[in-house]
Amino acid sequence: MNREESTIQKNVTKTVCYIVLILVTIMCLFWFYLLFVNASRSNAELSRGFTMLFSSHALENWNNLVHGTLPILYGLRNSVIISLLSAALSVYFSTMTAYAIHAYDFKLKKYIYAFILAVMMIPTQVTVLGFLQLIGKMKLDDSYIPLIVPAIAAPITFFYMKQYMDSTLSISLVEAARIDGAGEFKIFNTIVLPLMKPAVAVQAIFTFVSSWNNYFTPSLVLHTDKKKTLPILIAQLRAADWLKFDMGQVYMMIAFSIAPVIVVYLILSRYIVGGVSLGGVKE
Numbered sequence: 001m002n003r004e005e006s007t008i009q010k011n012v013t014k015t016v017c018y019i020v021l022i023l024v025t026i027m028c029l030f031w032f033y034l035l036f037v038n039a040s041r042s043n044a045e046l047s048r049g050f051t052m053l054f055s056s057h058a059l060e061n062w063n064n065l066v067h068g069t070l071p072i073l074y075g076l077r078n079s080v081i082i083s084l085l086s087a088a089l090s091v092y093f094s095t096m097t098a099y100a101i102h103a104y105d106f107k108l109k110k111y112i113y114a115f116i117l118a119v120m121m122i123p124t125q126v127t128v129l130g131f132l133q134l135i136g137k138m139k140l141d142d143s144y145i146p147l148i149v150p151a152i153a154a155p156i157t158f159f160y161m162k163q164y165m166d167s168t169l170s171i172s173l174v175e176a177a178r179i180d181g182a183g184e185f186k187i188f189n190t191i192v193l194p195l196m197k198p199a200v201a202v203q204a205i206f207t208f209v210s211s212w213n214n215y216f217t218p219s220l221v222l223h224t225d226k227k228k229t230l231p232i233l234i235a236q237l238r239a240a241d242w243l244k245f246d247m248g249q250v251y252m253m254i255a256f257s258i259a260p261v262i263v264v265y266l267i268l269s270r271y272i273v274g275g276v277s278l279g280g281v282k283e
Helices: 002-039 043-047 058-066 072-103 109-119 124-137 145-152 155-168 171-179 184-195 197-213 216-221 230-238 247-272
Strands: none
Touching: 002 247, 043 247, 058 072, 058 247, 072 109, 072 145, 072 155, 072 184, 072 197, 072 230, 072 247, 109 155, 124 216, 145 197, 145 216, 155 197, 171 184, 184 197, 197 230, 197 247, 216 230, 230 247
């Protein structure tokens, strides 16, 4: 009887968990659904109020957007280039830095770790004036380089990688590879990175989305229309003259801009729930 009661209790708990998860999923996906609904409506329909039914103006909004004054396809290309390269550089070099702090013992190790964490407390707005003066002297204004290269130094990504590495990467595994004659770069690229796949996937998504949605720095660095990213173009579209303002185009632009983010998430999400340690040796 006790066993039956325990089984019933487990089933009830599981059912409640599934119900909560379904409700949370619906709440999260509802806003995406509403976005695509609004992208299919005309400016006049949007001004009349809220509805959950799709309209027939999606193609019209898309044609007006593509054949408008804003180079949205160039904006898509620019955002993809900047976000992909920023995510790749940030994740790779942050993982390498975390590996150096984790696997090596050297003087000032604790102070360097604390200094890197302290950099996280400095907001971008505080350093932006000096940053703009620096890229101006280096003649890098209106280029992608100032938006990509600084991603190498990402304290937040480093901190996450270091915490994940402390719980999954055994020093015994590294020492065994060294005894077998493997070089440090080979150890990092063939042993450490594969073990860090779940963390790499998570941080790649976060870094990609952060770079994709970044408006502040690109708006100060990029000036040519064909070099601007999608967030800048969305802001320009929303700031159009009231005679030319079309909310249907704005929603279509936003829906168009989040599509690559969804694709990146679908590609990398399968690694997130992967095994935490893929063959690691316990101490």
